[in-house]
Amino acid sequence: MSVFLKLDWFFKERKKEYILGLLMLTIVGILILIPPKIIGYVIDEIGSRTLTTVSLLKWIAIIIVVALVMYVMRYYWRMMIFGSSNYLAKILREKLFCHFTKMSSSFYQERRIGDLMAHATNDVSAVQQTAGAGVLTLFDSIVTGGFVIVAMAFTIDWRLTFIALIPMPFMALSTSFYGKLLHERFGIAQAAFSDLNDKTQESIAGIKVIKTFGQQKEDIADFTKLSENLVSKNMKVARVDSLFDPTISLIVGISFLLSLGFGAKFIVDGAMTIGDLVAFNTYLGLLVWPMLAFGMLFNIMERGSASYDRIHQLLSIPVEIDDKVDALDTRPAGDIIFAVDDFKFPGEQKSSLKNVHFELKQGQTLGIVGKTGAGKTAILKLLLREFEGYEGKIIFGQHQIDEYKKSRLKEAIGYVPQEHFLFSTTITNNIAFSNIDVEREKVEHVAKLAYIHEDILAFSNGYETIVGERGVSLSGGQKQRISIARALLTNPELLILDDSLSAVDAKTEEAILQSLKNERQHATTIITSHRLSAIEHAHLIIVLHEGTIVEKGTHEQLMALKGKYYEMYQLQQLERLVEKGGEADE
Structure with missing residues (x-):
């Protein structure tokens, strides 16, 4: 019964609906005795x-009236109870979805998407x-079963009722044992479903x-293995689940046997009539459903309890x-001061950033370069407040970034990640994602x-x-743009391009950067790139190595130093020369 206590908050919220539904269920439980x-x-x-036509019609009329009232009551209690349960599903789904949107990147690094989907389904x-x-099964098994037992004991014979109920404690013990097994096995089965999902x-x-790698057979084999594991775990649940009905049917059968045997004796003794x-x-037959419902109740409760624990966790x-x-x-809005003395990603021992300090005036462009793992992404993640727990401060305008509401900080930052995610909708809706009602002219x-723009017009x-799921119908360069x-x-106020021009050619890259420069003269831009041509125009360039700034300055200043930046630039110039067939630029 613990799961009902866990859902106490919901039952209080839908108190009116449940009271009306259970009241109608009680009326049905009384009428069914007639x-x-x-x-x-x-x-x-x-x-x-002594049966006459008038008497028979009277009894038939009573049964018809009872049936009609029960019909109406059963319709409305289902609306109240099952309607409320649908509302609970809506609340839990919305809570989960809202919770997912609030969680940081580390949450998704530690959990699988399929597992989260299993929670929500x-x-x-x-x-x-x-x-x-x-x-329903809890109330119906108690109310209907209780009314039937009272009717049997007080309107027919209490001794026969007692005899017929002797096997019932065995049912309670067995279903309780099955319920404990079911709770454990259902939790394991749900975990297996998450793996398959x-x-x-x-x-x-x-x-x-x-x-591309021709791994269809291997992937199918992996899927089949997980699917077989899920079937195996669900079969263990089914084996326990399958014990409920036979056990209850056996016990009810014993009750029928006892009632017929002792009932016949009572008739012979004159203590009862055949009627x-x-x-x-007939009452005992009505008692079969509450008994079955009682067995189903353990099944439903244990499944619900295991699932609610997973959701609550x-x-x-x-x-x-x-x-x-x-x-x-x-x-x-305003200048950006980035002064981080030390930062480690959650669970990491090694510092991702160490003594990274720079200042960027409003309207300036910052270029960040460095090998993979040098710390470029760490800087951007901290600016976006996807991670905290660093030593130092990050100031945007007049305040540190954690002093702003997250929603307001996000409004001020336009972020173009390395991995571009497009939704399976129109190009217009993808561009206008942040403001779906924006005018078409602004989108264009x-x-x-x-x-x-020209690429879009060329589409049919x-x-x-x-664009298809994740923009599957577009090229990498089109998705980036x-x-x-x-x-x-x-x-x-701040545009962040995280290596977001890698899939476009040099000419298109230059055109985009020039249009951004003209359009965003008073707004700040940060560009990370492996291709140095994307950041040559930057007001400040920082070169990262193992989480530390090793060089800082403009393109001209860094070239004059003839350090890492110079070496990278010369290497890329050589690569461009080779791509052109060895012809030097004039």
């Missing part, structure tokens, strides 16, 4: 030859069953890579990065700034072209 008693009366009247469905079918999501998302015995056995994970109580509700304007449906246009639409 037909068996009428059957007993009719049989006794037949036996005593299978687990929510199991809890919904508890608030619907679980409440994650595998499916990952394989579909990476189908191009799988086909009473028929009515008693996920929701109880604290939001690592949240707004301060008195966070500023203003959009940051930023598309022109990103030099993707232009701006209304559906649409992502840049999407970031520009917000008119950000």
Whole structure:
């Protein structure tokens, strides 16, 4: 019953609906006692030859009225109880989704997408069953079963009722034992479903890579192995689940046997009539459903309890990065001061940044270069407040970035990541993601700034072209430029291009950078790039090595130093020369 205590907050919220639903269920439980008693009366009247047409019609009319009232009541209690359970599913899904949107990057690094999807589908469905079918079976098994037992004991014979109920404690013990096994095995089965769900999501998302490397058979084999594991775990659940009905049916069968045996003796002794015995056995038949419901209740409760624990455990994970109580509700603007003495990613022992200090005036452009793992992404993640726990300070405008509301900080930053994510909708909707109601002219304007406008017009449906999941129908360069246009639409105070021009040719890159320079003269830009041509024009360039700034200055200053930046530049010039067939630039 612990799962009902866990859902106490919801039952209080939907108190009116549950009270009305259970009240109607109680009325049905009382009305259902009438037909068996009428059957007993009719049989006794037949036996005593006192049944008349008027009497028979009277009994039939009563049964019809009872049936109609029960019909209406059953409709409305289902609306109240099952409708409320659907509302619970809605609440839990929204809580999970809202929680997911608040979590930091480390949360998703530690958890698989398939597992999170399983929480929002299978687990929510199991809890919904508890608030619907679980409440029904609990109340119905108690109320209907209670009323039937009272009717059997007080209107027919209490001794026969006691004898018929002797096997019931064995049912309670066995179903309790099955319930404990079910709880444990269902939790394991849900974990196996999460593994399969994650595998499916990952394989579909990476189908191009799988086909490119010809790994279809291996991937199918992995999927089959996980699928077989899920079947195995669910079979262990089914083995326990399958014990409920046979056990209950066996015990109810023993009850019928006892009632018929001892009932026949009572009739012979004159303590009961045949009509009473028929009515008693009809009541006993009505008792079968509460017994089965009682067995189902353990099944539903244990599934719901295991799933609710999984959901609660996920929701109880604290939001690592949240707004301060008195966070500023203003959009940051102005100079940026980045002064981080030390920063380690969660779970890492080695510092990702060490003594990284720079200042960027409003309207300036910063270029960041360095080998993979040098710390470029760490700087951007800290500016975006995706991670905290660093020693030092990061100031944007007049305040440190953690003094602003996260939503306001995000408004001020346009971020174009290395991995471009496009939604399976139109190009217009992808560009206008931050403001779906924006005018078409603004969408086309930023598309022109990103030099993707002409490409879009060449598509058969232009701006209304559906790009497919993750932009599967577009080239890498097209996806990059649409992502840049999407970031520009917000008119950000700070535009971050995280190696976002790597898939475009040098000519297009130069055109994009020039349009950004002309359009964003008073706005700040940060560019990380492996291709130095993308940052030559920057007001400040920093060269990172193992999380530390080893060189800092303009392009001309760094070339004069003839250090790492100079070596990288000369190497890239040589590569360009080779690509051109050995012809030197004039």
